[in-house]
Amino acid sequence: MVAYCLVCMLTGSLTVLAATPGKIFIEVARTSEVNGPAICLGDVSSITAPDFFKAELARVDLGKSPRAGRMKQISGERITAAINAMGLNDNDINIQVPERVFVKRASQELDPSRVETALGHFLSGFFPKEGFKVKAFSVRGIEPYPQGDLSLVFDKRYTPSDNGRLSVHAEVWVDGVREGRLTVTGRLSQIKSVVVAATRLERGQAITPADVTLRDMDVFGLQPDVMTSVDQVSGMLITRTIDKGECMTQDQFKQAPAIEKGSVIKLVARKDRLSIVTLGVCKEDGYPGQTVTVQNLTSGKLVRGLVTTDGTVEVVF
Structure with missing residues (x-):
C-alpha cells in the first residue's frame, strides 16, 4: 500500500x-x-x-x-x-x-561636417597660436555605422607638411568598438600678418615705414623667414628689387650702415681722462659695434676705430 x-x-x-x-x-x-x-x-x-x-x-x-x-x-x-x-x-x-x-x-550617418569639425580640433594641437583653415576638404571611407556613441580618433603619428598638403587617417569608433577608417585630405592654409611692399622697391633702397605694409597672407609654402613686423625692415637696405604686394623675407635685406663709405665723421681718441676730437673720412661702410678704417683729416694717417650708434668712431688703441 x-x-x-x-x-x-x-x-x-x-x-x-x-x-x-x-x-x-x-x-x-x-x-x-x-x-x-x-x-x-x-x-x-x-x-x-x-x-x-x-x-x-x-x-x-x-x-x-x-x-x-x-x-x-x-x-x-x-x-x-x-x-x-x-x-x-x-x-x-x-x-x-x-x-x-x-x-x-539600424544605422546612423556620419556627416562630413562633423569630421571637418573634429579635424579642426585635432589640428589645433599643432597650431595653437596661429589661425589656419582647411581648403579643398575631402573625406573618403564614410559608410553607415551602428547606432551608439560615435567618436573619431585621428592618427597621432601625423605631422603637418611644409607645403600645406593634408592627408591624415581617422578611425571611427562606436560604443568602444572600431567600426571603420577614414582618409581625410585637403590643403592647410595658415594665415599670418606679413610685411609686403606697398610700392615697387628698388635694389639698394633704404626702407621707411611708408614703403611697406602688413597684409594677412597664407604662409604655407612660403619661406619660413617671412617678415612679420614693420620694425624688422625699417631702415634696412634691399638687396634686390621687390614688386608691389610681394611678401618680404629676411634674405632680401641687409642692415643699413650707420656710416657710409666716404663720409666725413667725427673721430674721437680717448686715453685716460684725455679726449681728442677731430674729423676723418671713413674708408668703408660702418656698422654699430664693428670696427672701420678711418683717415684722419688732420694727420692723413689711417686708424682703426669702433663705430657707435650715433655715427661717431672711437679710435682703438
Missing part, C-alpha cells in the same frame, strides 16, 4: 514538470529592424507567454545581424527550429512565421 502511494506521488510530480504553464503565441514579423550585433527572437516577433517563458523565448538566438544599414534574410523554418529547440510542448505553443523574414540593422 505504501509503495503504491509513492508511485502515485512521483507520477503526479513528473506530470506537473512536463506541462507548460499557459498558452504561448509567437507571431514573427516579415520585416524588422535591429540595433545590436545579434538577432534575437524578441527583436523580430511579438510574444505572448507567461513572464518566465516570454523572457527566455525573447533571448532565442537567430544569428548575427547584418552590417549597419544592410538587410539579411532568415528562413521561417530556421526560426521555427530555434523555437522548438527549447523543448516546449507543441500543444501549448502557436507559431506564426512567414516563409522569409527580412531583418535590417
Whole structure:
C-alpha cells in the first residue's frame, strides 16, 4: 500500500514538470529592424507567454545581424527550429512565421561636417597660436555605422607638411568598438600678418615705414623667414628689387650702415681722462659695434676705430 502511494506521488510530480504553464503565441514579423550585433527572437516577433517563458523565448538566438544599414534574410523554418529547440510542448505553443523574414540593422550617418569639425580640433594641437583653415576638404571611407556613441580618433603619428598638403587617417569608433577608417585630405592654409611692399622697391633702397605694409597672407609654402613686423625692415637696405604686394623675407635685406663709405665723421681718441676730437673720412661702410678704417683729416694717417650708434668712431688703441 505504501509503495503504491509513492508511485502515485512521483507520477503526479513528473506530470506537473512536463506541462507548460499557459498558452504561448509567437507571431514573427516579415520585416524588422535591429540595433545590436545579434538577432534575437524578441527583436523580430511579438510574444505572448507567461513572464518566465516570454523572457527566455525573447533571448532565442537567430544569428548575427547584418552590417549597419544592410538587410539579411532568415528562413521561417530556421526560426521555427530555434523555437522548438527549447523543448516546449507543441500543444501549448502557436507559431506564426512567414516563409522569409527580412531583418535590417539600424544605422546612423556620419556627416562630413562633423569630421571637418573634429579635424579642426585635432589640428589645433599643432597650431595653437596661429589661425589656419582647411581648403579643398575631402573625406573618403564614410559608410553607415551602428547606432551608439560615435567618436573619431585621428592618427597621432601625423605631422603637418611644409607645403600645406593634408592627408591624415581617422578611425571611427562606436560604443568602444572600431567600426571603420577614414582618409581625410585637403590643403592647410595658415594665415599670418606679413610685411609686403606697398610700392615697387628698388635694389639698394633704404626702407621707411611708408614703403611697406602688413597684409594677412597664407604662409604655407612660403619661406619660413617671412617678415612679420614693420620694425624688422625699417631702415634696412634691399638687396634686390621687390614688386608691389610681394611678401618680404629676411634674405632680401641687409642692415643699413650707420656710416657710409666716404663720409666725413667725427673721430674721437680717448686715453685716460684725455679726449681728442677731430674729423676723418671713413674708408668703408660702418656698422654699430664693428670696427672701420678711418683717415684722419688732420694727420692723413689711417686708424682703426669702433663705430657707435650715433655715427661717431672711437679710435682703438
